[in-house]
Amino acid sequence: MTAPPRRRARGRRAGPLRLPGTLSVGGKSRTTVPVRRTPRAIPVDGVARPMEVRIASDRWEWEQAFRLASANCQAIGAEPPSRGGLRFTPYHALPDTTTFVALHEGPVVAAVSLVLDNVLLGLPAETLYPDEVGRLRRAGRRIVEVTSLADRGLSVREFVPVFVALARLMTHFAIAQGADAMVITCRPRHGPFYQKKLGFEPFGPARAYPAVQNYMTEAFLLDVPRLSVNERIKEFGTLKAMGADDRCVARFLLAQALGTAALGSAVGLLAALAIGSLLTSPRAPVVLTWGVALGSVAVVVLVCASAAWLPYLRIRRLDPAGVLRS
Numbered sequence: 001m002t003a004p005p006r007r008r009a010r011g012r013r014a015g016p017l018r019l020p021g022t023l024s025v026g027g028k029s030r031t032t033v034p035v036r037r038t039p040r041a042i043p044v045d046g047v048a049r050p051m052e053v054r055i056a057s058d059r060w061e062w063e064q065a066f067r068l069a070s071a072n073c074q075a076i077g078a079e080p081p082s083r084g085g086l087r088f089t090p091y092h093a094l095p096d097t098t099t100f101v102a103l104h105e106g107p108v109v110a111a112v113s114l115v116l117d118n119v120l121l122g123l124p125a126e127t128l129y130p131d132e133v134g135r136l137r138r139a140g141r142r143i144v145e146v147t148s149l150a151d152r153g154l155s156v157r158e159f160v161p162v163f164v165a166l167a168r169l170m171t172h173f174a175i176a177q178g179a180d181a182m183v184i185t186c187r188p189r190h191g192p193f194y195q196k197k198l199g200f201e202p203f204g205p206a207r208a209y210p211a212v213q214n215y216m217t218e219a220f221l222l223d224v225p226r227l228s229v230n231e232r233i234k235e236f237g238t239l240k241a242m243g244a245d246d247r248c249v250a251r252f253l254l255a256q257a258l259g260t261a262a263l264g265s266a267v268g269l270l271a272a273l274a275i276g277s278l279l280t281s282p283r284a285p286v287v288l289t290w291g292v293a294l295g296s297v298a299v300v301v302l303v304c305a306s307a308a309w310l311p312y313l314r315i316r317r318l319d320p321a322g323v324l325r326s
Contacts, residue, residue, distance in 0.1 A: 039054045039055040039057050040054065041053065041054040041103070042054060042165065042169060044102065044161055044162055044165045045161060045165075046161035047157070047158045047161050047162065048158075049104055049158070050104065050105065051102055051103065051104050051109065051158075051162060052102070052103055053100060053101065053102045053103075053162070053165045053166050053169050054100070054101065054103070054169070055098060055099070055100055055101075055169075055173070056098075056099040056100065056101045056108075056111070061099075061101050061103075061108060062099060063086070064101070064107065064108035064111070065099050065101055065108055065111035065113075065148075065150070066086040066087050066088045066092070066148075067085055067086055067087075068108060068110075068111050068150040068151070068152055069087035069111065069148040069149075069150040070085050070086055070087035071085075071150070071152065072150040072151070072152075073087055073150075073212060076215075077213060077215075078212035078213050078215050079212065079213065080213075087148060089124070089147075089148075089211075090121055091113075091115045091121060091123075091124055091147065092113060092148070094115065094116075094118060094120065094121065096115070096116035096118060097113060097114065097115050097116065098113065098114050098173065099111060099112070099113045099114075099148075100112050100113070100114070100166050100169055100170050100173075102151075102162045102165065102166055104153075109151060109152060109153055109154055109162070110149075110150065110151035110152075110154060110159075110162050110163065110166060111148065111149070111150050111151075112146060112147075112148060112149045112150075112163075112166050112167075112170060113146075113147050113148040114144055114145070114146060114147075114170050114173065114174060115144065115145045115147055116144050116177060116179070117137070117142065117143040117144065117145075123143060123145045123183065124145055124147055124185070124211065125145055125183050125185050125204075125219055127209075127210065127211065128185065128204070128207050128209055128217065128219070129185075129203070129204040129207075129219050132203055132204045132219065133183070136181055136183075141180055141181040142177075142178050142179045142180050142181065143179065143181045143182075143183060144174045144177070144179045144181070144182050144183070145182070145183045145184065145185075146170065146182060146183070146184040147184075147185075149163075149186075151163070160197065164197060164198075167198055171222075171224065174224060175224055179224055180223065180224045181221060181222070181223060181224060182200075182221070182222040182224055183203060183219060183220070183221055183222075184200065184219070184220050184222075185209065185217045185218065185219050185220075186217060186218060186220070187215065187216065187217060187218070188206050188216060188217075188218045191218050191220060194220050195220070198222065199222055200220035200221060200222045201220060201221055201222070201223075202218070202219075202220060202221075203219040203220050203221035204218065204219035205218065206218045246315075246316050249312065249315055249316075250312055253308040253311065253312050253315075254305065254308060256308065257301075257304040257305050257307065257308035258301065258304070258305075260304050261297075261300045261301040261303075261304040261305075264300050264304070265296065265297045265300045265301075268296065268300070269288075269293055269296070269297075272288055273288060276288055
């Protein structure tokens with residue numbers, strides 16, 4: 001297959017690209033951060049050839065990724081050869097699903113997709129591990145699943161750095177979406193790699209997977225820590241790598257600061273009223289005036305906004321490539 005001119009990816013802007021998270025189900029929708037530029041590419045360290053990873057953002061990259069996944073599955077007998085050459089499942093059609101690609105001078109040399117938990121289809125792993133996934137949901141975990149990992153033309157020395165770079169970008173992206181649990185199913189002999197290199201832990205026993213011609217697969221789980229604003233530098237590096245500008249990051253931090261201020265002010269005023277009603281007496285009445293209440297709210301808002309300003313100054317100076325490689 002001959003690659004079309006790269007002007008598709010670089011010269012044309014097909015409109016704003018948005019982070020996943022726009023799915024509305026049951027009247028509920030998640031707010032997303034608009035990204036208005038082509039996702040930035042992150043160079044891969046530790047390889048001789050020039051390679052980079054990023055979020056797939058045009059039809060050519062998606063098509064290459066799905067053809068690559070199909071070719072890999074057919075090579076091991078996990079997919080019949082008469083499926084049109086594209087491994088595109090219903091989970092890939094979900095608006096929250098994101099595909100990550102590694103490129104070498106244009107063509108895709110590796111790809112992987114990330115499926116966010118949803119009420120329409122659930123997760124692919126549920127067909128084999130419904131009890132395990134159900135326990136995570138009942139515990140209030142926000143789950144994502146890694147799927148459709150594929151590569152071509154990579155040497156043994158190249159595969160590990162390329163896949164680790166993809167995994168880092170994918171994990172930081174998952175954190176940006178609020179995920180705190182990442183699930184993957186793979187062949188049992190690949191399990192030690194995920195445990196040693198990426199920190200996954202066993203999640204379910206080996207079972208035959210009908211979606212890949214009953215190949216034996218095993219499930220693994222990665223706990224993704226929830227971090228505070230000051231500790232989420234890599235998360236904001238991911239947002240900038242995907243094209244978010246400084247104003248977008250500033251709005252995000254300000255919204256968090258105002259939300260914290262509103263919650264803190266409400267709790268503080270209610271507590272002050274409750275304590276005042278307990279301590280008041282005819283001789284010494286305790287009165288909370290509107291001036292004191294508004295002044296307290298203003299102080300809390302100022303403190304929270306100042307607390308968000310310092311991380312913003314640090315984030316403005318971020319080099320996304322350096323953050324994601326660290």
